[in-house]
Amino acid sequence: MTEQQTTEKPIAEQDFSLNLDDLRPRHAEKRHLSDYFMPRRHSFILFHPDRCTGCGACEMICSTRNVEKVAPVSASVKVVRDEKEGKNFSILCQHCRKPLCLPACPTRAIEKGDDGIVRIDKLFCTECGLCTMACPAAAPIKDPGSQEIHKCDLCEGDPLCVKHCPENALTFTRGKAFRWIKGLRWTSQLISFLLLVMVFIGTFCYFRTGSVSFACPTGTLQNIASSGTVVLVSVSSALAILILTVVAGRLFCGWICPFGFVLDLVDKITPKKLGWPSFLKSRMTKYGVLAGAVGGSYALGFQVFCTVCPIGTLCRSYGVQSFFKSAELAIIPALASLEIAQRRSWCRYFCPVGAVLGLTALLRLIKIVIGAKRCKKFSCIQCAEVCPVGIIDADKLREGLSPKIPMTECIMCMRCIDRCPYDAAKIRFRWQKAVPGEGRI
Amino acid sequence: MKNRKDKIAEAKRVSGADACVECGRCVAACPMAEMYANFSIEMSPRGIIKKTLIGDPVVEDKNIWYCTECNAGTDTCPQKVSCRDLIRKLREAAVDENLLENAKTCKCCGRAFVAIPVEDFVFARLKDEPPNVFGVLDICPPCRREIYLLRNA
Numbered sequence: 093m094t095e096q097q098t099t100e101k102p103i104a105e106q107d108f109s110l111n112l113d114d115l116r117p118r119h120a121e122k123r124h125l126s127d128y129f130m131p132r133r134h135s136f137i138l139f140h141p142d143r144c145t146g147c148g149a150c151e152m153i154c155s156t157r158n159v160e161k162v163a164p165v166s167a168s169v170k171v172v173r174d175e176k177e178g179k180n181f182s183i184l185c186q187h188c189r190k191p192l193c194l195p196a197c198p199t200r201a202i203e204k205g206d207d208g209i210v211r212i213d214k215l216f217c218t219e220c221g222l223c224t225m226a227c228p229a230a231a232p233i234k235d236p237g238s239q240e241i242h243k244c245d246l247c248e249g250d251p252l253c254v255k256h257c258p259e260n261a262l263t264f265t266r267g268k269a270f271r272w273i274k275g276l277r278w279t280s281q282l283i284s285f286l287l288l289v290m291v292f293i294g295t296f297c298y299f300r301t302g303s304v305s306f307a308c309p310t311g312t313l314q315n316i317a318s319s320g321t322v323v324l325v326s327v328s329s330a331l332a333i334l335i336l337t338v339v340a341g342r343l344f345c346g347w348i349c350p351f352g353f354v355l356d357l358v359d360k361i362t363p364k365k366l367g368w369p370s371f372l373k374s375r376m377t378k379y380g381v382l383a384g385a386v387g388g389s390y391a392l393g394f395q396v397f398c399t400v401c402p403i404g405t406l407c408r409s410y411g412v413q414s415f416f417k418s419a420e421l422a423i424i425p426a427l428a429s430l431e432i433a434q435r436r437s438w439c440r441y442f443c444p445v446g447a448v449l450g451l452t453a454l455l456r457l458i459k460i461v462i463g464a465k466r467c468k469k470f471s472c473i474q475c476a477e478v479c480p481v482g483i484i485d486a487d488k489l490r491e492g493l494s495p496k497i498p499m500t501e502c503i504m505c506m507r508c509i510d511r512c513p514y515d516a517a518k519i520r521f522r523w524q525k526a527v528p529g530e531g532r533i
Numbered sequence: 534m535k536n537r538k539d540k541i542a543e544a545k546r547v548s549g550a551d552a553c554v555e556c557g558r559c560v561a562a563c564p565m566a567e568m569y570a571n572f573s574i575e576m577s578p579r580g581i582i583k584k585t586l587i588g589d590p591v592v593e594d595k596n597i598w599y600c601t602e603c604n605a606g607t608d609t610c611p612q613k614v615s616c617r618d619l620i621r622k623l624r625e626a627a628v629d630e631n632l633l634e635n636a637k638t639c640k641c642c643g644r645a646f647v648a649i650p651v652e653d654f655v656f657a658r659l660k661d662e663p664p665n666v667f668g669v670l671d672i673c674p675p676c677r678r679e680i681y682l683l684r685n686a
Contacts, residue, residue: 172679
């Protein structure tokens, strides 16, 4: 009840009843300074289905902790066996990052601690079983005898089931300690930004010393369209970046592109995204921009897009300043401000350089795979959250299926590989069929 | 095949409803008051016990389907009346008579596993969460574990 209402109503009509928010306010998540640089690594139990024999040792040892006798039905872990398929699985609480049981509990008995462990407070639990109803894996288990709800609390950091599993099918880890790809990528982006913008000015668009030459593929296409002549040297120099794309995907966009570096920096200072209007949400737009740029160059006789290209403008910006040049530079803050709508909005929807690389990536040799059988699916989905171009299908992952990643859109920043605590995101050759956790690789 | 009268008698015997003194402790502890805006004497455990005892038609009543079958009322009862067992038996009787319009049946095994009002409550609580494509609430927990096994092992 707000202040205004209380002043209007007479005391007899005021509502003095307490609700759950007054009695048990939600535990606010404490954020440390380090969280802004590195996400916290919580402990978790990882289950390997290929090692499990379904012996039920985990159930037995777990029940000794819950009811102080060996009774597998009172355990916090449930071994499900399928004799026909020969499959075994022990269902454990995954300690989700955003637990569904937590809002479903009518008495707020479930809370997620600062250590990432989701606990049921026995004092407030009424054993109604709504947490089991809300959980996608039905991990909170109702004891058929005492009707209590048992749920894994990781034995407060020293799980018995892991110690007693005879086949080592359960392992207790904290995930990767050091995310080295992240450091490597930022270093590469910074170095290429400094080189392209400050040292070799304007080199991304066209650069030649002796027999070594390099050219922007989109600029080359526009050049061909505007002049009507094909210069073999410029075509062959544009091939360098295309060959890189065939070998390593759109590595340029994620690791080299100076404007991409600017966008990543802008993303760091705009953590809240406003969202992008859905009618503009077509990744095909960039191919349209490319066709428009080439067609416009043919009609007008000069390289249309290159005059407003943010990458080119950035590369040419450092040097002699004239009025025209500073006016041209306005394109960079204008396009970088798109970052408040979605991460890398320019790269996702409009960039014609990315469009050329995307078309080249149809001939790619490698792909990124995410094996949903190895990862924790609905409880994690960090890969879909960190993906700057948003191509990882979170709904597929929530369903428990491996998402297919369109490599024409992937900018090969490898954030998903870096972030995944379960080693489920991997780079594979295009012809390799298996994904992590599903068959041999 | 037992008739309804026998079933209600059994429900009374199992839950010990005859001993109810109508003190209302179960109503005070009942989480339904927090869950439903239209919480009333008709759906409260005390109301349902009373209706059962005076012989009102309670099996076809919608109000028995609001309960989450929790333990709060039984815990606080001075006479150890188990309102959970009573409601469970009444629901069993309703399912036996095919009064299934308030019970949700599992998509896989066809078992009635949750009451529709309870399910609506869980849905309302989860509506801020990401869209649940897994269809969690259509499948009963044991079937969910089976599906989880087949998908992941």
